[in-house]
Amino acid sequence: MVEVRRRVTIPAELDRLAEIRAVVRDVAHGCEAPADCIDDLVQAVDEAATNIIVHGYRGAQGTIELTAELVSDDIVFTLADTAPSYDPTTVPPPDLTVPPAQRRPGGMGVHLMRLATDSLVHRPRPGGGNILTLTRARARRFKEV
Amino acid sequence: MAMQTTIERVEAHVPITVMTLTGELDASNYLRLVDDVRPLYGAGVRHLLLDLTDLTFISSSGLVSLYSIEKVMQGQEPPDPEYGWGALHEVGRAVDDGQIQSAVQLCGVQPGVREVIERTGLDRLFRIHPDRATAVAEF
Numbered sequence: 675m676v677e678v679r680r681r682v683t684i685p686a687e688l689d690r691l692a693e694i695r696a697v698v699r700d701v702a703h704g705c706e707a708p709a710d711c712i713d714d715l716v717q718a719v720d721e722a723a724t725n726i727i728v729h730g731y732r733g734a735q736g737t738i739e740l741t742a743e744l745v746s747d748d749i750v751f752t753l754a755d756t757a758p759s760y761d762p763t764t765v766p767p768p769d770l771t772v773p774p775a776q777r778r779p780g781g782m783g784v785h786l787m788r789l790a791t792d793s794l795v796h797r798p799r800p801g802g803g804n805i806l807t808l809t810r811a812r813a814r815r816f817k818e819v
Numbered sequence: 820m821a822m823q824t825t826i827e828r829v830e831a832h833v834p835i836t837v838m839t840l841t842g843e844l845d846a847s848n849y850l851r852l853v854d855d856v857r858p859l860y861g862a863g864v865r866h867l868l869l870d871l872t873d874l875t876f877i878s879s880s881g882l883v884s885l886y887s888i889e890k891v892m893q894g895q896e897p898p899d900p901e902y903g904w905g906a907l908h909e910v911g912r913a914v915d916d917g918q919i920q921s922a923v924q925l926c927g928v929q930p931g932v933r934e935v936i937e938r939t940g941l942d943r944l945f946r947i948h949p950d951r952a953t954a955v956a957e958f
């Protein structure tokens with residue numbers, strides 16, 4: 675069963691990140707998620723939104739459409755934008771054999787997104803843009819650092 | 820929620836400057852935090868305690884600012900904010916090589932923030948105390 679819990683459109687600006695986190699917290703509380711799940715979702719969505727603003731829009735004006743759903747026992751957040759294609763799921767895990775200066779920037783946020791979610795899926799948005807879906811089970815998941 | 824900082828001086832075994840962070844540290848304010856620390860180092864501060872009791876959120880950008888603060892307090896230039904992982908792995912090597920005697924310590928780190936710090940290995944750089952009184956006594 676899919677229940678849409680929230681759908682908001684927020685300007686893609688760093689000063690609006692707190693508002694995005696507040697929406698995530700509110701939705702997660704409403705889904706009766708435990709504290710660790712709420713923290714993970716807030717972290718993951720914040721990092722995803724930051725990536726969209728910094729690496730997607732790159733300072734250009736735009737919006738982030740944030741949708742929250744409860745799918746069975748999973749909380750699912752979807753972030754849709756109209757920025758040039760940017761797929762954070764292709765950022766490889768950190769390779770310690772590569773000199774630091776040659777590592778891809780922004781990977782730390784993606785690392786945190788991966789640890790905080792059970793799945794992270796990117797797909798192109800029809801007509802242009804990106805759709806990123808983050809899923810986190812309400813119950814304790816098995817994935818660990 | 821925006822983030823606020825307050826500064827206090829504490830005389831202990833060494834003069835300690837305590838910076839209290841209240842709110843959320845994210846990509847919108849992490850550079851400002853580094854800018855707040857620069858004049859402290861310039862004024863002669865060499866022992867900095869970051870009290871994170873009221874810090875409720877930290878993003879990867881915030882982690883970069885913590886590392887940058889350490890660099891500033893070592894009298895060095897902070898890394899490019901885009902350096903990301905490079906900065907944290909540089910930390911790991913420096914700690915392993917015994918190069919860093921951290922001038923910055925943390926206290927009152929809340930569980931959610933601590934988890935993020937540990938997930939990225941930044942806990943290797945900072946001595947983390949349970950509360951301010953313990954930190955001041957052991958600085």
